[in-house]
Amino acid sequence: MNLEFNETPIRTAKNYNINNIKLENIEIPENIQEFGGLKFLGDITDFEILEMNKFTEFKYGNGEFLENQIKDKSNKNININAINNENKELQLDYKFSKDNKNLIENIEINLKEKSNSTIILKYKSIDNTDAYQNSKIKVIANKEAKAHIIILNMLNNKSNNFIAIENVLEENADVKYTIIDFGGKNSVTNYYANLNGDNSNNSLNTIYLGNEEQVIDLNYIMECYGKKANAKMDVKGAIDGICKKHFKGTIDFKKGCKKAIGDEKEYCTILSDTAKSISLPVLLCTEEDVEGSHSSACGKIDQEELFYLMTRGLTKTEAQKLIIRAGFNEIIEDIENEKIKKEILEQIDMKLV
Amino acid sequence: MKTKLEEINRNIYDIKNKDEYDFKIKKGLTPEIIKEISKQKNDPEWMKDFRLKALEVYEKLELPTWGPDLSELNMDEIATYVRPKSKMTGNWDEVPEDIKNTFDKLGIPEAEKKSLAGVGAQYDSEVVYHSMKNELLEQGVIYTDMETAVREYPDLVKAHFMKCVPVYDHKFVALHGAVWSGGSFVYVPKGVKVEIPIQSYFRLNSPESGQFEHTLIIVDEGASLHFIEGCSAPKYNKVNLHAGCVELYVKDNAYLRYSTIENWSKNMLNLNTKKAIIGKNAKVDWVSGSFGSKISMLYPMSILNGEGAKTEYTGISFAGKGQNLDTGFKVVHNAPNTSSIVNSKSISKNGGTATYRALVRVNENAKNSKVSVDCESLMLDDISRSDTIPVNDIKTDEVEFSHEAKIGKISDKSIFYLMTRGLSEEDAKAMIVRGFAEPISKELPIEYAVEMNNLINLELEGAIG
Numbered sequence: 127m128n129l130e131f132n133e134t135p136i137r138t139a140k141n142y143n144i145n146n147i148k149l150e151n152i153e154i155p156e157n158i159q160e161f162g163g164l165k166f167l168g169d170i171t172d173f174e175i176l177e178m179n180k181f182t183e184f185k186y187g188n189g190e191f192l193e194n195q196i197k198d199k200s201n202k203n204i205n206i207n208a209i210n211n212e213n214k215e216l217q218l219d220y221k222f223s224k225d226n227k228n229l230i231e232n233i234e235i236n237l238k239e240k241s242n243s244t245i246i247l248k249y250k251s252i253d254n255t256d257a258y259q260n261s262k263i264k265v266i267a268n269k270e271a272k273a274h275i276i277i278l279n280m281l282n283n284k285s286n287n288f289i290a291i292e293n294v295l296e297e298n299a300d301v302k303y304t305i306i307d308f309g310g311k312n313s314v315t316n317y318y319a320n321l322n323g324d325n326s327n328n329s330l331n332t333i334y335l336g337n338e339e340q341v342i343d344l345n346y347i348m349e350c351y352g353k354k355a356n357a358k359m360d361v362k363g364a365i366d367g368i369c370k371k372h373f374k375g376t377i378d379f380k381k382g383c384k385k386a387i388g389d390e391k392e393y394c395t396i397l398s399d400t401a402k403s404i405s406l407p408v409l410l411c412t413e414e415d416v417e418g419s420h421s422s423a424c425g426k427i428d429q430e431e432l433f434y435l436m437t438r439g440l441t442k443t444e445a446q447k448l449i450i451r452a453g454f455n456e457i458i459e460d461i462e463n464e465k466i467k468k469e470i471l472e473q474i475d476m477k478l479v
Numbered sequence: 480m481k482t483k484l485e486e487i488n489r490n491i492y493d494i495k496n497k498d499e500y501d502f503k504i505k506k507g508l509t510p511e512i513i514k515e516i517s518k519q520k521n522d523p524e525w526m527k528d529f530r531l532k533a534l535e536v537y538e539k540l541e542l543p544t545w546g547p548d549l550s551e552l553n554m555d556e557i558a559t560y561v562r563p564k565s566k567m568t569g570n571w572d573e574v575p576e577d578i579k580n581t582f583d584k585l586g587i588p589e590a591e592k593k594s595l596a597g598v599g600a601q602y603d604s605e606v607v608y609h610s611m612k613n614e615l616l617e618q619g620v621i622y623t624d625m626e627t628a629v630r631e632y633p634d635l636v637k638a639h640f641m642k643c644v645p646v647y648d649h650k651f652v653a654l655h656g657a658v659w660s661g662g663s664f665v666y667v668p669k670g671v672k673v674e675i676p677i678q679s680y681f682r683l684n685s686p687e688s689g690q691f692e693h694t695l696i697i698v699d700e701g702a703s704l705h706f707i708e709g710c711s712a713p714k715y716n717k718v719n720l721h722a723g724c725v726e727l728y729v730k731d732n733a734y735l736r737y738s739t740i741e742n743w744s745k746n747m748l749n750l751n752t753k754k755a756i757i758g759k760n761a762k763v764d765w766v767s768g769s770f771g772s773k774i775s776m777l778y779p780m781s782i783l784n785g786e787g788a789k790t791e792y793t794g795i796s797f798a799g800k801g802q803n804l805d806t807g808f809k810v811v812h813n814a815p816n817t818s819s820i821v822n823s824k825s826i827s828k829n830g831g832t833a834t835y836r837a838l839v840r841v842n843e844n845a846k847n848s849k850v851s852v853d854c855e856s857l858m859l860d861d862i863s864r865s866d867t868i869p870v871n872d873i874k875t876d877e878v879e880f881s882h883e884a885k886i887g888k889i890s891d892k893s894i895f896y897l898m899t900r901g902l903s904e905e906d907a908k909a910m911i912v913r914g915f916a917e918p919i920s921k922e923l924p925i926e927y928a929v930e931m932n933n934l935i936n937l938e939l940e941g942a943i944g
Contacts, residue, residue: 136545136866136868137544137545138545138836138868138870139543139545139838140544142838142870142872144870144872145545379886381861394873396873396875396876396878397876398876399843399846399875399876399877400843401876402872402873402874403871403872403873404870404871404872404873405870405871405873405882406868406869406870406871407867407869407871407882407884408866408867408868408869409856409866409867409884409886410864410866410867411856411858411864411865411866411886412861412863412864413858413861414858414859414860414861414863414887414888415861415888416886416887416888417885417886417887418884418885418886418887419883419884419885419886420867420882420883420884421881421882421883421884422869422871422880422881422882423880423881423882424871424873424878424880425876425878425879425880426876426877426878
């Protein structure tokens, strides 16, 4: 099946090929079995975990077809309530295999007032099966709620990974995301945050790593409505092989969001002369009293750094790995779970061989 | 705190002459109208055929699905050809009085006397005055109106006309191909350095009409030129259309500086297309100021085809009440060791919308290329809008690419600092706005800096405080 989705909030010329993503011949699973590869880990008793019947439409999301698939055929519907004021960690550990190859899920995370939590969603292939993931994650951050949400895509390069995320942040809510986007033949993420409350704070740190024929399409949108809202995107990645990466980042200052601050950064390291990077860092502004900035850069690894490390006895691959890992370090160090951190570093090593 | 900046004083630009003409084509767009324009212009057969083919392309292409809303444009209400009641002349005294007065007030003959090597002045659809200094003529420089070029230099024109900007680029380029009239043709022979700028000024006086001038400049190997273009029109109640086309061929080791001040009236839809093809070790510098028009969609483009080719874009736009200025720059790196520098600024106030829309494309073979983009937007009130929409398409690892953008108001800290130095709040704000525009105005030649000063600095100085 051919799919066209992940539309940008503002259009550019058609021939720039960045208004949406067009994927051809995507195998859409018909008979959806139960997904038995999910385990809840961590401080489970500090969260309310319920089955859910609710379906809410997203403002942006991953397009009509994938939305409808979740509405009609989801095999996981989970409602998570974060209720504890101390920082508690919940991990949703998804393992994809030949027995659990299709996940169509609808998750709603409710961060109760003044709650503090870390929620990790780890999607990992444990065999060579071409898996299919279509996830929809809604996060409601009530007043003064604080959360660190970590999403790890560690699927194999034969799988399809489609994730749509929508956040609503009320007054003084502080939601930080870390997205580690390594896997999938096609990995498409639509991320939307509505910074509705005054002093609401949303930061999104992403690391992507693409090789072979991977297609990575990231469409991040943050809309500031509340006064002194703070929207921040920091996206770092490396692409190799004939990987195609599209980064579309939009910070939209809506009228009334006085003293809001928005900052968007993207840095892409290109490791081969056949990998392709397109970026569209957008700032939209209808409020005078704001500070908005974006920066985007790309290029190959600094040859002087590489040479220096090689004179110290490292091979070229080892030196490259070290430099790339160093670039990602700030984002990885922000994760408190040591096991997860270690797993991310192992994945980087594996992908950069 | 609100910044009180007045709208640009347009008095000299809004002078309306009576809509007198020698010939005005009926409104609308049909093959018969195109044939009539071609007949009126005494086109050679190949040009008539070209126009008709362009019309076919125009009818097939859709309006852009992005950018400002163009739904108010109704080609059935636009007359695409208006011939003024004047023949082209090289003697200023022969230009009819009312037309002459308009250009006098815009300072064109004055600028010619002081600091220009050549001048062209277009009124509605035709060039009414053209002159060039003898020294350039002796060096083999050609500077003439496009119609004369089509007749007298057919091989040169045929080889270049709408090859850099093909008619299928977009709908309004196809429209231009069908109805183009007037404009300038410049050829600078190999190795000739034109030390003093050449200027063409385009004035659209007739209401409910369009101006579709074609500018074709060829700077041959090792040559150099500074070309200046100015545009203005008085304001009418119904929309006027400007869909000009600029094609620049800058051959190996050549240099071209292309400066523009567009100050169309606020009923004008300005859908202009400008493109340069740049050869080995050649360079094109664009300096662009966009002030007038109701809607502008203007994105000059450099195609760096030769190894070591360079381009630099310095642009400013000022969007006031009722204006939607969608401007920016496009660059395509097609060869190794090419470089581009972009420096763009915009100011929006009083409900105006300023958009920076851009493309950087670095193709596979553009190894060791460098790109640096910097854009800054200043919002002067909370009823205006400012957007930054850049596309960066990088297809090689051997590249150094960086893009930075900032958006916001005048910093309270800067105002405070200047006030502690004895300036009033209004003077402090005016100084900051002038400082914001200064990197662009200093790039303009003196005679155009004067016009820019009319448009920003002097007006702001008079209006604030």
